[in-house]
Amino acid sequence: MLLYDLTSSYVEGAGEKDPVMQRGYLRGHRPDCEQVVIAPIVNVEGFPLSYETFDGNRADVTTVQAVLRMAERKHGRARRV
Numbered sequence: 001m002l003l004y005d006l007t008s009s010y011v012e013g014a015g016e017k018d019p020v021m022q023r024g025y026l027r028g029h030r031p032d033c034e035q036v037v038i039a040p041i042v043n044v045e046g047f048p049l050s051y052e053t054f055d056g057n058r059a060d061v062t063t064v065q066a067v068l069r070m071a072e073r074k075h076g077r078a079r080r081v
Contacts (some may be wrong), residue, residue, distance in 0.1 A: 001044045002075065004067050006060050010035040022056035039067050050074055 010033035011021060021034035041049050052070050054063055055062035 002041050002049065002071055004011070004071075006035050006037055006039050006063060007012045010058065012038045015078050020053065021054055037063070039063055041067065041071060041076075 010030050011018075011035060017046070018036075019069075020036050037054040037056060037058050037060075039052045040052065041051060043049055050070070052063070052067055
């Protein structure tokens with residue numbers, strides 16, 4: 001079983017020039033900063049296996065298919081619930 005969740009992180013300064021950094025819904029309530037969305041993937045014990053990053057303005061619901069493809073590519077295909 002693999003689990004994933006989403007979080008976001010913002011940057012200030014030179015990091016804002018990275019094309020992945022975009023304005024979007026920021027969980028840290030910093031609308032003045034550019035951000036990146038991070039999707040860590042962990043096993044049932046909570047140990048991290050991998051992660052995926054998305055543009056900062058990517059909607060949460062649009063990440064599921066991308067995370068599934070990435071997990072299958074790295075860890076093989078499995079039955080899913």
